[in-house]
Amino acid sequence: MKLFRRLLLATLVLIALGYSAVVAYMYVNQRALQYNAQGKVFSLAETRLPKASDVSIDTGGSTVNGWYQAPKPGMPVILYYKGNSKSFSEEHERFEQFVADGYGFLAFDYRGFPASPGDISEANILNDALAAYDWLDAQTDAPILIWGRSLGSGPATYVASRREARALLLETPFLSAVNVAAERYPILPVGLVMQDQFRNDLWIKDVSEPVLVAHGTADRTIDGSNGERLYALAPDPAELWIVPGADHSDLWDAGIWSHAEAFFRKALSQ
Known part of the structure; x- marks a missing residue:
C-alpha cells in the first residue's frame, strides 16, 4: 500500500x-x-493599383507602412485591417476590386508584420489601428467604412467603438482571441496567462455603426459560432452572412464583396 x-x-x-x-x-x-508575421511584401508595381501610393503613418514613437488611394468623387473609403498571417500587400486583389468599383482604401501592416518594423502586441496593434484611422480621417472628407478580417476584427471593432465610421464589416471574426484560445486549449488556463486577448465581446457593445458579420460553417481557424455570438452583441446588427462549407480564407471567392457593397450602400443611405 x-x-x-x-x-x-x-x-x-x-x-x-x-x-x-x-x-x-x-x-x-x-x-x-x-501571430504568423512572415511573408512577402508586394510592391505596388506588382499590382494593378497604378494610382495608389505607399504611405508611412506615425503611430507615436513608431511607424507603420501601407498603401492608400483616394476614392472617386462621391465614393467612400475602406479602412482595411488585415488578418494574422503574412503582409497586407498579399491581399492586393481585394484592393484592386475596391478601386475598380470607385472605393478608396487604406491598408497597412501592424508593427512587427512584414512591412512595418517593431514589436507585436495587442497594445501596439490597437494603437496602430487608431493612428491609421486618424491619419485617414485627416486625408479625406469621404465616408469611412471599416473592414476587419480575422485578427483584424479586433482592431476594427476597437476603432469602431472609439471613432465615428459609417459601417463595420467583420470577416471571420472572433468573439475574443482568448475565447478562441480557450476553445483550442481547454485544459490550459489561457484566461489567466494570455496577454493579447482582443476582447471584441466587450468592444462591440460600444459600436454604434451598423455591423455585418461574415463567417463560414467549415472555418477551422475561428469557429463560426464566434461570429454568430459576436453579431448577437452588436447594438446595430445589419446582416449575418453565414456561408455553408466555407473555410477561413474562402469568403472572398464565395462573394463577400457583393454582400459588402450592398451593406455599404445601405449604411451610407441611412
Missing part, C-alpha cells in the same frame, strides 16, 4: 510538473504562437 501511494504521489508530481512546464512554455512564447 505504501509503495502504491508513493507511486501515485510521484505520478501526480510528474503530471503537475509537466503541466506547469507546458503552461510556462506557452506563456513565454505566446506571441510567437499567436
Whole structure:
C-alpha cells in the first residue's frame, strides 16, 4: 500500500510538473504562437493599383507602412485591417476590386508584420489601428467604412467603438482571441496567462455603426459560432452572412464583396 501511494504521489508530481512546464512554455512564447508575421511584401508595381501610393503613418514613437488611394468623387473609403498571417500587400486583389468599383482604401501592416518594423502586441496593434484611422480621417472628407478580417476584427471593432465610421464589416471574426484560445486549449488556463486577448465581446457593445458579420460553417481557424455570438452583441446588427462549407480564407471567392457593397450602400443611405 505504501509503495502504491508513493507511486501515485510521484505520478501526480510528474503530471503537475509537466503541466506547469507546458503552461510556462506557452506563456513565454505566446506571441510567437499567436501571430504568423512572415511573408512577402508586394510592391505596388506588382499590382494593378497604378494610382495608389505607399504611405508611412506615425503611430507615436513608431511607424507603420501601407498603401492608400483616394476614392472617386462621391465614393467612400475602406479602412482595411488585415488578418494574422503574412503582409497586407498579399491581399492586393481585394484592393484592386475596391478601386475598380470607385472605393478608396487604406491598408497597412501592424508593427512587427512584414512591412512595418517593431514589436507585436495587442497594445501596439490597437494603437496602430487608431493612428491609421486618424491619419485617414485627416486625408479625406469621404465616408469611412471599416473592414476587419480575422485578427483584424479586433482592431476594427476597437476603432469602431472609439471613432465615428459609417459601417463595420467583420470577416471571420472572433468573439475574443482568448475565447478562441480557450476553445483550442481547454485544459490550459489561457484566461489567466494570455496577454493579447482582443476582447471584441466587450468592444462591440460600444459600436454604434451598423455591423455585418461574415463567417463560414467549415472555418477551422475561428469557429463560426464566434461570429454568430459576436453579431448577437452588436447594438446595430445589419446582416449575418453565414456561408455553408466555407473555410477561413474562402469568403472572398464565395462573394463577400457583393454582400459588402450592398451593406455599404445601405449604411451610407441611412
